[in-house]
Amino acid sequence: MVDADQTFVIVGGGLAGAKAAETLRAEGFTGRVILICDERDHPYERPPLSKGYLLGKEERDSVFVHEPAWYAQNDIELHLGQTVVAIDRAAKTVHYGDDGTRARYDKLLLATGAEPRRLDVPGTGLAGVHHLRRLAHAERLKGVLTSLGRDNGHLVIAGAGWIGLEVAAAAREYGAEVTVVEPAPTPLHGVLGPELGAVFAELHQAHGVRFRFGVKLTEIVGQDGVVLAARTDDGEEHPAHDVLAAIGAAPRVSLAQAAGLEIADRASGGGVVVDEHLRTSDPDIYAAGDVASFPHALFGSRLRVEHWANALNGGPAAARSMLGRDLTYDRVPYFFTDQYDLGMEYSGWAPPGSYDQVVIRGDAAKREFIAFWVKEGRVLAGMNVNVWDVTDTVQRLIRSRTQVDTEALADPHVPLESLIA
Known part of the structure; x- marks a missing residue:
């Protein structure tokens, strides 16, 4: 039985938001829980999008955090395909949907995640230019890789980070030709440094991936809406039927910024500034997952972590903090990958x-x-x-x-x- 005297609103239907809702109920919260998601799919996990699901080794239904019926069974008011357009901190309401529906909150959790950074070069509007962040992106890319593999087609990937490398591995398993363009001297340079980045370069080269290090993509060439090639700033032109932009992700902070919450500068990773309890500069608003910039005493720095484990653990931690539990969020960052x-x-x-x-x-x-x-x-x-x-x-x-x-x-x-x- 829901007690309407208290309402907790969660903005963002990814892993962090879904696990926060689950934790609120598991911890005995009997008030209203409203979960608002701008995607039409039920909350899902993102790692399979560039791993098992993309490779065709996992079924679509395997990516979802809960069965669809779970939300009603646990009195979670789930609003899919609805975008929160504003937070009124004075009135403690969020406005969402095309008609500006209002929901009052006692506590609010921002789990808005991140979005792919866009290539700023001519040709990005062509049909064969892709990003990978959402389930719909993965479904589309899965079909693209199947076609490229069947037709011996070429995929150019801008960026040799985790997404770029995982898609490169998947594309090679489908049989596509792959060229990766990366301004740094090795893959994963900003994460692993040159010493271990070389290990991943050798791994992919052994599987037929071509790297172009120290160069940037400058133009995607096409005709009649179709990708034909990708040009780099060293004057080379690389055959391409499709291009994947995998140049990182930016935290989705516009909603928090418009509400006047403190935002970390880009040099320190950006994101919504929270304290060790995942509380923002407004004591009734919290943030977790990719969007949260939290202090980590162990490393003596403020971190923003874009990985599955941070969403998995951060959502529940934020939920407990919203309930008044005394906790410090200081998980050691963790991530994983599977390539070949x-x-x-x-x-x-x-x-x-x-x-x-x-x-x-x-x-x-x-x-x-x-x-x-x-x-x-x-x-x-x-x-x-x-x-x-x-x-x-x-x-x-x-x-x-x-x-x-x-x-x-x-x-x-x-x-x-x-x-x-």
């Missing part, structure tokens, strides 16, 4: 310039190893490649801030647990 026969898990935070060495435990040539990013003997991040059941230990090593013997860290015969003080 390589599976990887990464824990921590170590952007280029933050570490003084990378320590390898295992055989990098065989792609069976753990890499550690270390500064002054302390592990900032760890990445296990085709080595499993070590994530918890790696995260405990990061949290311990223990000064380790790097020779022991590199030695597979020395148990990782023994290095934790």
Whole structure:
């Protein structure tokens, strides 16, 4: 039985929003829960869009967070295909839909996520130019890769980040020809640095992917609405039947910004500024998932994390905070990828310039190893490649801030647990 005296509104129907709604009910909240999503699909998880679902190895229904009937069964008022257009903080209402429907809130959670950055070059309006963020994008791209593979077609990918590389792997499995254009000197340069970026370059090159590093896409050439080629700033023209823009994502902050909430600057990742309780500059408004910029005491920095685990854990944490639970959100960032026969898990935070060495435990040539990013003997991040059941230990090593013997860290015969003080 719903108690209408209190209303919690969640804006955003991704994993963070759906898990927040689930947690509110699990924690005993009996007030109204209103979940507003601008997509027409029920809340779903995004990793399959560039992994199993895109490859045809997972069914469409497998991506959804809950069965459609779950929302009514748990008294979640779900509004699909509705965009929140404004927040009135004084009246504590949100306005959504074409008719400006108003919903009053006692507490509000912003889980608006992120959106793909757009290419700013001629030709982006052609039909063969794609992005990958939503389920509809994945459905379309799945058909494109099937056709390219059947016809020996060419896909040009702008960007060698996680999405770009995962789609490149999927495209090669379908049989398409793939060229990746990346301004940095290695794939994943801003995340893994040059040392480990080279591992992914070699992996993809071994599977027939062509890389063009140190160059930018300058034009997509087409005729009668059809993509014919992609040009780069080194004067080259690359055959293309389709182009994927995979140049990163921007947090969807316009709603929060218009409401006068504090926004982090782009240099620190952007996003809605929250405290360690995931509370914004308005004490009745919270933010979680890709859009939230939160302080992390372990790393001494404000982070905005665009990965599945942050949505999975951040949504429930925000829900508990909205209920008045005393908590600090300080999960160690975690993400994973699957490309060809390589599976990887990464824990921590170590952007280029933050570490003084990378320590390898295992055989990098065989792609069976753990890499550690270390500064002054302390592990900032760890990445296990085709080595499993070590994530918890790696995260405990990061949290311990223990000064380790790097020779022991590199030695597979020395148990990782023994290095934790």
